[in-house]
Amino acid sequence: MSEGQNPRSTALSTTVSGVAATALRWSPTAWAKSWILYIGTLLHVRPTILPHLAPLHNIGEHLHAAHHYCSHLSKDFRQCLIYDSNARNARLIGVEYMIPYERFVKLPAEEKKYWHSHVHEVESGMLVLPYPEGHGREEWDRLETQALDEVRGWYGKIWHFWEVDREGEAGGFPWGEPVLMGSLTDKRQADVDQLMDGRDREFGVSTKGKREMREKEYGDFRKIEVAEGADSWWKEAEDGGRGVYATQ
Numbered sequence: 001m002s003e004g005q006n007p008r009s010t011a012l013s014t015t016v017s018g019v020a021a022t023a024l025r026w027s028p029t030a031w032a033k034s035w036i037l038y039i040g041t042l043l044h045v046r047p048t049i050l051p052h053l054a055p056l057h058n059i060g061e062h063l064h065a066a067h068h069y070c071s072h073l074s075k076d077f078r079q080c081l082i083y084d085s086n087a088r089n090a091r092l093i094g095v096e097y098m099i100p101y102e103r104f105v106k107l108p109a110e111e112k113k114y115w116h117s118h119v120h121e122v123e124s125g126m127l128v129l130p131y132p133e134g135h136g137r138e139e140w141d142r143l144e145t146q147a148l149d150e151v152r153g154w155y156g157k158i159w160h161f162w163e164v165d166r167e168g169e170a171g172g173f174p175w176g177e178p179v180l181m182g183s184l185t186d187k188r189q190a191d192v193d194q195l196m197d198g199r200d201r202e203f204g205v206s207t208k209g210k211r212e213m214r215e216k217e218y219g220d221f222r223k224i225e226v227a228e229g230a231d232s233w234w235k236e237a238e239d240g241g242r243g244v245y246a247t248q
Contacts, residue, residue, distance in 0.1 A: 068096060076100050078154075084164045093174075094181070096158035104155040105227050112229030115155045116182035119224050122152045124192045125210035126184065130203045141210075145217045152224050158182070185231050189244050 067090065070080040078098040083090035104115060121127045129144045131137055158181045162174035184190055196207040238245045 070098075076103050082158070082160070084162075091162060091164055093162040093164055094158060094160040094178075096156050098151075098154045098156045100150075101153045101155070101227055104230065107229075109229055112227075113232040114180060115157050115230050117185060117226040117230045118154055118156060118183065119152050119226055120185045120187075121183045122148045123211065123214055123218065124184070124187065125207035125214065126192055126196060127151065128203070128205055128210060131205070141213060145214055148214070149218065149222075152218075155227070155230055156183070182231060182233060185226070185234050189234070 067083040067086050068080040069083065070078050072078050076099060080096040080098065081092060082094040082096060084093050085091075098118075099115075104112070107115070118127065127148060129140075129147065131140055159178040160181045161178050163179075164171050184192065192211075193207050199205070200207055237243045
């Protein structure tokens with residue numbers, strides 16, 4: 001048990017994780033009742049039974065490449081709060097909105113340029129649902145792979161407010177304007193295994209293992225093509241031979 005955890009909460013997490021796994025088995029989208037995919041979030045969300053904290057009641061997903069805590073407003077719209085950790089004193093550093101392909105393609109071209117794909121983020125093993133306490137890892141891996149199959153086809157619009165990785169005092173305050181962010185879309189952009197090494201050690205997961213599992217599950221016959229208009233900044237960089245594409 002980690003420092004500061006309530007024994008009753010820990011026991012409850014262990015008990016309810018089985019229910020969450022069952023829910024995920026028949027409802028990977030988890031939107032209908034905002035099923036908790038990562039039951040560890042219960043330790044953070046449990047106090048929100050208070051009526052005046054109603055907007056937080058539906059937070060039921062912990063998606064982690066960064067710490068996204070997501071709720072489902074409808075079957076085709078998610079909204080996520082992004083923190084720099086999963087600790088009690090975590091800093092709120094951004095928000096992300098997510099919509100499926102069918103909704104994205106109907107957006108005007110001017111709006112599409114703000115949105116990014118999740119195909120590479122899922123298939124590379126970057127995006128995970130951290131293991132809940134007391135739940136079998138093999139079964140969770142299988143359920144996670146099924147759930148993230150849907151996320152592959154969703155698009156996100158993400159704004160960051162706080163550059164916490166800046167050195168010294170500069171990283172201790174949310175300076176300046178919000179910054180539009182995206183995700184990695186190509187293995188040439190970064191070494192994902194190296195990038196996720198700290199996360200893997202902290203949460204006991206394997207980015208490489210997740211990638212291999214998803215390659216086997218999804219396969220070429222379920223390949224997803226990114227919709228036109230998404231990931232505009234990467235496409236502009238590649239077309240112009242800039243940044244990581246300068247020496248390609």
